[in-house]
Amino acid sequence: AQSVTQPDIHITVSEGASLELRCNYSYGATPYLFWYVQSPGQGLQLLLKYFSGDTLVQGIKGFEAEFKRSQSSFNLRKPSVHWSDAAEYFCAVGAWLTGGGNKLTFGTGTQLKVEL
Amino acid sequence: DVKVTQSSRYLVKRTGEKVFLECVQDMDHENMFWYRQDPGLGLRLIYFSYDVKMKEKGDIPEGYSVSREKKERFSLILESASTNQTSMYLCASTRQQETQYFGPGTRLLVL
Numbered sequence A: 001a002q003s004v005t006q007p008d009i010h011i012t013v014s015e016g017a018s019l020e021l022r023c024n025y026s027y028g029a030t031p032y033l034f035w036y037v038q039s040p041g042q043g044l045q046l047l048l049k050y051f052s053g054d055t056l057v058q059g060i061k062g063f064e065a066e067f068k069r070s071q072s073s074f075n076l077r078k079p080s081v082h083w084s085d086a087a088e089y090f091c092a093v094g095a096w097l098t099g100g101g102n103k104l105t106f107g108t109g110t111q112l113k114v115e116l
Numbered sequence B: 001d002v003k004v005t006q007s008s009r010y011l012v013k014r015t016g017e018k019v020f021l022e023c024v025q026d027m028d029h030e031n032m033f034w035y036r037q038d039p040g041l042g043l044r045l046i047y048f049s050y051d052v053k054m055k056e057k058g059d060i061p062e063g064y065s066v067s068r069e070k071k072e073r074f075s076l077i078l079e080s081a082s083t084n085q086t087s088m089y090l091c092a093s094t095r096q097q098e099t100q101y102f103g104p105g106t107r108l109l110v111l
Helices: none
Strands: A003-005 A010-014 A019-021 A024-026 A032-038 A044-050 A056-058 A064-068 A073-078 A087-096 A102-106 A110-115 B004-006 B010-013 B019-025 B031-038 B042-049 B065-070 B073-078 B087-094 B106-110
Touching (some): A003 A087, A003 A102, A024 A087, A032 A073, A044 A056, A044 A064, A044 A073, A087 B042, B004 B087, B010 B019, B019 B031, B019 B087, B031 B073, B042 B065, B073 B087
Parallel strands (some): B010 B106
Antiparallel strands (some): A003 A024, A019 A073, A032 A087, A064 A073, A087 A110, B004 B019, B019 B073, B031 B087, B065 B073, B087 B106
16 A cells, blocks of 8 residues: 655745755555645645656746655755745655546645745 | 535534535546545545446545535535544545546534
8 A cells, every 4th residue: 555754744944945845655656646735724736746757847836846766755845935835735646546547645744834 | 727616615513413515526527536634644535436426435434425426526425423523624536547636625523
């Protein structure tokens, strides 16, 4: 069974500083990996995804993530954080279903606080 | 733009009540999902459906059932609500082998 670990429950960074959120996964086959963001009181919004190909993936809002198979990691990065990036971030690994679509297993999330 | 809507943003129910949470998507997606979200536990899959009238148990199906009579609508049913079902419930949908899109969530409080 697949699993995802986000080792950092809370992270605080200053506005303008760089950000890296860690994600480690466990999955027996080629993983399909996702990062979602959730603002307070909102649903989840997809930031980026990795299905195959280039291991450095660009997403929305200036985020990127790098898939490293040897480390079973898919860390999320942003070179300069904005106050509006304060939110909860979830990493997920997907397994394809027999009938189509994918079943996602989520990490427990990382709460990002941005200091002005 | 994909739109996934959930019938209520906030819901307060009494222990033992039957509770229906409704989810509707407007993009003709085959697959629909129900998750619950709890602090420190992330999102956990309750049930999913990959076709009308089809359903599969997720990781935590106990105490829940689902119904999918039409392709665009997926209902989550709490037959007899309990306080440990107080949570945020999120619905999602996806076309075959594509990204899951989430609704805004329903925050359920069971007293």
